Amino acid sequence: MQVEINISKKLKEFTLQAELVLQDGVLGLMGSSGSGKSMLLKCLAGIETPDSGRIVLNGRVLFDSAAKINLPPQQRRVGYLFQSYALFPNMSVAENIMCGPRAKGLAKEHCLAIVTAMMNKFQLQGLAARYPRQLSGGQKQRAALARLMAVEPEVILLDEPFSALDTQLKDKLQEQLQQLLAEYGGISVLVSHDRQEIERLSDKVLFIHQGILSEEGATC
Amino acid sequence: MMLDLSPVWISLQTAAATMAIVFFAGILTAWWVVSRKREATKIIADGVLTVPLVLPPTVAGFFLLYLFGNNRILGRFFLDNFGIQIAFSWLATVLAAAVIAFPLMYRSARGAFEQVDVELLQAGRTLGMSECSIFWRVLLPNALPGIVSGGVLSFARGLGEFGATAMIAGNIAGKTRTLPLAVYSSVAAGEMDTACGYVVIILAVCLVMVVGMNWYLYRCKKQQEG
The missing domain is CATH 3.40.50.300 (P-loop containing nucleotide triphosphate hydrolases)
Incomplete structure (x- = not known):
């Protein structure tokens, strides 16, 4: 690399x-x-x-x-973690993470599997349905990282x-x-x-x- | 005294059709202008698109008549090719109201788009989302309050259009006589009671719409904070 x-x-x-x-x-x-x-x-x-x-x-x-x-x-x-995290306020944590895999045109089950894997990896279990405004600073950062890693950036x-x-x-x-x-x-x-x-x-x-x-x- | 209610229906239909047209046209135009890279293009396009808002409506009506009159270039075109007469028909009330209300919708949508944090759009791009899906899934939902108020304002403006409508649609009772024209005609005929009836109706509708819009915006704000 x-x-x-x-x-x-x-x-x-x-x-x-x-x-x-x-x-x-x-x-x-x-x-x-x-x-x-x-x-x-x-x-x-x-x-x-x-x-x-x-x-x-x-x-x-x-x-x-x-x-x-x-x-x-x-x-x-290229994955980018913004200073403000730039989570989409109109989407739940799971929907935020889903954006990348969905844009790749992957099948829905595949997308969901990626989302679950990322939620687990970034300790976001239980927060899937929360909106960014309902998260703490640390949770926001983890959600943004999970969203970024879900597209497997180089x-x-x-x-x-x-x-x-x-x-x-x-x-x-x-x-x-x-x-x-x-x-x-x-x-x-x-x-x-x-x-x-x-x-x-x-x-x-x-x-x-x-x-x-x-x-x-x-x-x- | 029985109030002739045809102006109410004509106005409501005109306003609804106007809002339907202007809503989509305004959003798409605003998106187009916002995504221009050159400032000069933005400034000039914005000027051209906003002009109908500041022109006297009679001047806008004059241009419409100039283009859509039955013997003018576009009027002839629609008449010859589709058998549709625009001038002095119900369509003309929609055309007049749409031209006047368009800048309101366009400006509201543009303002709403520009308030959306650019980083959200940039984040969408780095995640691989297409421009089209960024528009539908990120830009539009986050600009919704401003866009909805633009829609309400253009409906209200469509309801209240007078000058341009009088020029291109005329004032034909039961056909193109909208509420504002009915108020004018009643006063001109010395029928103050009839005029008063129409005034009460238009006032009530406008007030309900604007208060409803404010309530919706208040709720959006609460939700964002909560």
Whole structure:
């Protein structure tokens, strides 16, 4: 498993320039707010379009400005955990998780089996019929992760996954996430401004400042 | 005195047909405008689509007459090809009301769509959902309160349309005389009691609709919080 990224995108105050190769394991991407870290994830997921460059995932070209290739997010198989979790408020937890498998056109029984498996894996038993507004912060995060894993993404992007949570909760949830990422074993990128969080969860750390990546970071 | 109730039925039918047309047209147009990438396209399209709301209805009626009059280009087309006469028929009351009410529906739907968190749509895309299913299963349900109020407003507007209707549909008793036209005709004929009867009916219907809409919106809000 490998992602090759070489992109640039002009933002308001600086230009995001990223050249890196991701391999199995968790990459921690650390930077202050407005450093371009979320933008980098969005470019990977296909939500934003870089001005130029190339993104290749396991030999599949996701984006290539020279060849005018820009796969829509639907075809990228990149899982994205939004900072706000972005659970669909009009759907129950089970329906939320069902969205991905259903979009693949799988048979209903197959979809239901995936939903059940994900509910169990993320300890959401008993919450199937609940709506996102009836969940605690931690439950929301697990529901969003379950929804994301149900589509079997080739890369997982985590955008400030703990910023919406209370401090007491964080510790336990970080432990859970660490386990999950280890179990998953594929490529994941964790973006955060919290050094402790990054150090705890990541196998490798990169720093980003004004759109430029580096191995050594200024203390934030 | 027996109040001639034909204007009530004509108006209710006109308003219902107007809402049915405008509801879908407004939603689809709003979706089209919201998904444009270029700001200039949005601004210009929005301007063109909103103009009927700010034009004097008689001016809108003038344009309709210009296009749909029995000897004008579109009027001729419908008459020759389908044998349908639009001007000065019940269809003209619907056409006039639809043109005037459309911007209300379109703007309500657009506002409602824009209030839906973009991250929900982006999440849908990363989950592999098609744009079409994101529209039906994510965008539309989460924009529903605003869309329903747009529908109610366009029904009420269809009920109250006067200027454009008078221009293209005329004021034919039992055929194109809607409630607002009946009020006008009664007053013009010095029949204040009859006018008063119509006024009470239209006031009651509009009030019930708008209060009902507010109650529905209040319930939606409660549900979201609860």
